[in-house]
Structures are given as structure tokens and as C-alpha cells.
Amino acid sequence: GDSVTQMEGPVTLSEEAFLTINCTYTATGYPSLFWYVQYPGEGLQLLLKATKADDKGSNKGFEATYRKETTSFHLEKGSVQVSDSAVYFCALRGTNAGKSTFGDGTTLTVKP
Amino acid sequence: GAGVSQSPSNKVTEKGKDVELRCDPISGHTALYWYRQRLGQGLEFLIYFQGNSAPDKSGLPSDRFSAERTGESVSTLTIQRTQQEDSAVYLCASSSGGALSYEQYFGPGTRLTVT
Numbered sequence: 400g401d402s403v404t405q406m407e408g409p410v411t412l413s414e415e416a417f418l419t420i421n422c423t424y425t426a427t428g429y430p431s432l433f434w435y436v437q438y439p440g441e442g443l444q445l446l447l448k449a450t451k452a453d454d455k456g457s458n459k460g461f462e463a464t465y466r467k468e469t470t471s472f473h474l475e476k477g478s479v480q481v482s483d484s485a486v487y488f489c490a491l492r493g494t495n496a497g498k499s500t501f502g503d504g505t506t507l508t509v510k511p
Numbered sequence: 512g513a514g515v516s517q518s519p520s521n522k523v524t525e526k527g528k529d530v531e532l533r534c535d536p537i538s539g540h541t542a543l544y545w546y547r548q549r550l551g552q553g554l555e556f557l558i559y560f561q562g563n564s565a566p567d568k569s570g571l572p573s574d575r576f577s578a579e580r581t582g583e584s585v586s587t588l589t590i591q592r593t594q595q596e597d598s599a600v601y602l603c604a605s606s607s608g609g610a611l612s613y614e615q616y617f618g619p620g621t622r623l624t625v626t
Contacts, residue, residue: 403553435617443554443602443617488553497544497559497567499615503552 401426405489405502412479412509420474420505422463422489430493432456432465432472437486437504446474446487479509513537515618517603523624524593532588532621536605543586544604544615545578554602560586593625 406421424432434446434456447456452467461476472489489502516535524530536543541562546554556570560580571577575593580586590597600620606613 442619443604445614445616448614490554497542497561498556498570499544499546499554500556501546501553 401430401491401493401498401500403489403491403500403502405487406505408504409506409508412507414481414509414511415478416509418474418476418479418483418507420487420489420507422472422474422502424470424472424489424491424500426470426491426493426500428494430491432463433490433492433499434461434463434472434474435488435490435501437488439485443488479507481509481511483507484509515603515605515616517601517618517621519621520619521622521624523626526595526625527592529589529591530593530623532590532601532623534586534588534603534605534618536584536586536603537607537616539583540605540607540616541583542606542608542613543580544606545586545588546602546604547572548600548602548620550599557588557601590623593623595625598623598625 402425431450433448435443436446437443447458449456449465455464463474486504486506488504490499492499518533543560545557558578559567575591578588602620604615604617606615
């Protein structure tokens, strides 16, 4: 079945550092890939998405590129801020579009 | 406009009792999803409703779990004879369609604690 594996946390960075959170997946067919963010005390929000190979999703300075050859969708940001502290989830929606498969989440803490 | 709402926000129940969790999707959204999130883990798919089609129940962990949806509106997730391993946050999401490209909007969740 479909699966998502993402970088274990927690990740602690200083403000303005470069962020990478790795995500790899296993799926049949051509899934859509997503990054969700959960800020402290808030619900899950879509951060960015990519629906086909080589697409780049971007939002709020975050980027991720759909790499079919490496089955990856790594999340990157060039300069993190304290306000980026949250839990980040990688997810895919595959041939059964009703079912999203999520990774276990990576907790990011950014210190001033 | 209003987002997805869930009630109650917190529920503490004794082992063996039944519980009902409610989800009100965004108006006009035809697709509705239930997920479970155990502490420190990702979201686990439970069930999916799309319009008038038969629901996809493939994620329900046991026959103690069931869900209903009234038309294209409110949904109720029922857990019978609760067990301690049912303790988790139960998340509901809705989308304007069931295809891959439609964004899922999540509610704040119901935190269930079984004592």
C-alpha cells in the first residue's frame, strides 16, 4: 500500500538558518503530494502541493519539488523564522483519491 | 466563511462507553473525511464520504467504529465500547470534490481520552 516516510524530529534551528525536511514516498500510479503544517494550538493547514512529476509547490517561502525518479518531496526554506515553529506533515493522495496517507510529522523549533 | 467545525473539542469517557463525535463540513463540500491522530504520530485514514456514493470504510480499525453522513452535510463518527487505545485526536476534513486536486480543509479535531 501507499506509505510516506519523513525525517524524524525534532529539528531545532536558529533564526535565518536553512531548512530541509526530507520526505520519501511509496505509491502506485501518480499520486499528488502535499505538505501540511500544524501550528501550536491550531488545526492542520495545507502549506503547499504538487500534482505531477517535476512540479514545484511553494508558499510562504517554503518550496518542495515532486521528484518521481527519487520518489521524494523534500521541504525547504532558505531562511526560517521563529514563527515557522510548528509540526510539518508530508502526505500523498493516490489512486484512491479519498484516502490521504500521512507521514508521522516533524516538529520544527526555531530559536531567535 | 466558516470552516470545518467539530464537537466536542474534548471528550473524556470511561472504557466500555460509547461516544459520538460530530463534524460540520464547509457548506457545499461534497467530500468528507475522518482521520485519527495518535500522540506523536501522523494522521491515520478512517473513512471517506463523497456525494451519494457508498463510503470508503477501508480505514476503520474495527467493527466498533462506524460513521454516518446526512446528505452532504453533518457527519457523526461513533465508537462503541471504547478502549484505551482509542484515545487520540479525531480529525474531520472536507473538500469541494473527491479528485486529487481538491484541497482538504481540516477541522480543529476532537481530543478523545478513554480512562
